[in-house]
Amino acid sequence: MKFSVTVTLKKDVLDPQGKVIKNTLNDMGIKNLNNLRQGKYFEIEVNETNLTLAEKTVNEMCKKLLVNLIIEDYKINKI
Amino acid sequence: MRSSVIVFPGSNCDRDIAVALKKMQFKNQMVWHKETVLPKSDLIVLPGGFSYGDYLRSGAIAGKSLIIEEVIKAAKAGCFILGICNGFQILTETGLLKGTLLRNKNLRFINKDVQIKVINNKTNFSNKYKKDQILKINIAHNEGNYFTDPSHLEELRKENLIIFKYCDVKGNIDESSNPNGSLENIAGILNSNKNILGMMPHPERMTDEMISNNDGINLFSSLLN
Numbered sequence: 181m182k183f184s185v186t187v188t189l190k191k192d193v194l195d196p197q198g199k200v201i202k203n204t205l206n207d208m209g210i211k212n213l214n215n216l217r218q219g220k221y222f223e224i225e226v227n228e229t230n231l232t233l234a235e236k237t238v239n240e241m242c243k244k245l246l247v248n249l250i251i252e253d254y255k256i257n258k259i
Numbered sequence: 260m261r262s263s264v265i266v267f268p269g270s271n272c273d274r275d276i277a278v279a280l281k282k283m284q285f286k287n288q289m290v291w292h293k294e295t296v297l298p299k300s301d302l303i304v305l306p307g308g309f310s311y312g313d314y315l316r317s318g319a320i321a322g323k324s325l326i327i328e329e330v331i332k333a334a335k336a337g338c339f340i341l342g343i344c345n346g347f348q349i350l351t352e353t354g355l356l357k358g359t360l361l362r363n364k365n366l367r368f369i370n371k372d373v374q375i376k377v378i379n380n381k382t383n384f385s386n387k388y389k390k391d392q393i394l395k396i397n398i399a400h401n402e403g404n405y406f407t408d409p410s411h412l413e414e415l416r417k418e419n420l421i422i423f424k425y426c427d428v429k430g431n432i433d434e435s436s437n438p439n440g441s442l443e444n445i446a447g448i449l450n451s452n453k454n455i456l457g458m459m460p461h462p463e464r465m466t467d468e469m470i471s472n473n474d475g476i477n478l479f480s481s482l483l484n
Contacts, residue, residue, distance in 0.1 A: 193406065194440075196366050245323060248316055248352075250359045251406065 181226050181234040185242060186255045188219035193251045222246060223259070231258070260483055262287045262302040265330065267321045272307035272343065272463065279463040280304070283479040292324040302339040302482060303330055305346030307399070307461060317360065317402045318345060322352030331355060339383060339482060340455040344400055347447075347457035356450055356457045358407030363400070364440025370399040372471075373438050375446045375460055376426040379419045382449060384456045386484055387477035393430050394423075394474040396460035398438060403459040405441040405448070415448060423447035423458060 189195045195217050202216040224241065228234035238256050247254045262285040266273045273289065280287040288298045297303070310321035321327070327349075334340050334355050342350040350356040363369055372395050377388040388394070407415070415421050423446040427436040437444045439459070447458030462475030 194361070194364070196362055196364060200366060245319065246315070248319070248359055250357075250408070251361065 181228055181231065182259050183224045183226065183234070183238045184257045184259050185222040185224060185238065185246060186219055186257075187222070187242075187247050187252050188217060188254070190251055190253055260285050260301045261299055262304060263290045263298055263300040264288070264304045264306055265290050265292060265326055266306070267292045267308070267310035267324065267349075269310045269312055270306050270308035270345070272345075272461065275461075276304050276306050276343065276463040279466040279475070279479060282466060283476070283483065285479070285483075290326060292321065292326050294326050295329065297326065297329040297333060300333065300338060302341060303333060305330075305340070305342040305349050306463075307344030307346060310345055310349065313401075316348075316352070318348030318350075318352040321345075321349045327353055334450075334455055337452070337454055341384070342455075342457040343461055343463065344398075344403075344459055347459055348402060350455065350457045355455050356448060357411045358405060358448070360400075360402045360459070361404040361406050361440070362402050363404055363438075368399075368401045369403070369438055370397070371438070372397050373460065374426050374428055374430075374436070375423040376430055376432065377422070378424050379422050379449075381419075382422060382453050382456075383482060383484075384449075384478055385422055385481055387481040391430065393426060393428070395465070395472060396462060396474055397464045397471065398460050400439070400459055403439040403441065405445045405459075407442065412442060414451070415445075418451060420449045420451065420453070421445055421447075422449055422456060423460065 198218040226234045377392045424444040462478045465475030
């Protein structure tokens, strides 16, 4: 079973990279850009046929290693 | 005093700290991260560098390596733990220290000598310094911007767990003397039991007049005190 995990910085955490990218896009002439935040994306394949169990495994991976819960949020999607 | 320096793939200040510890008469051993047994130690050092190439997040992979479980056990038993630079990042990833280190506010790798002020000199890591003493110490990092939640910040303040803060040559602690954007100019913090120190500046680089200065020496002599 295949999943995607998107990791983003929490709302209150400063994202200097996102800010620089946004400024560059503005400088490139894109004027209607309101906000931009940079994140991380993982594609994960799990050897499991039961959806609930597979999601549980991916969730565990996120909490234990992939995500720093102090500064990041994450979303798991089945793909 | 017996010390152990944990070496990860990508550590690059492990030799420097070993030289400094030896100079200060520590009986030091180097411990590879794949070991599962720690030699008897009074002090464990997580050195600076770029463990695992900073993959995922600085210190994230090293924070899950085999030896870390032993380091956590030793820390909980009261052993002194010193995390310098990448070592500080690893300590936050293991949860031994709260908070995290974000990318420097100016998005640049900073390698320069800066001033830090001794905020708390009543700790096992700083008792040989004077209160408010200003030290000139090298920093070399890309992620040194300390961040934590408001309740932990309050705890740091109340319990006097902030040991060093960035300042200017006159000792002013403000935005212009903050090299990386750290909350309240924090350069080094302790855990609530005060046996674990994480700091971004490199005291081991300041233990020889010939190449820098001696401002780092008292951190090690404090431990021996």
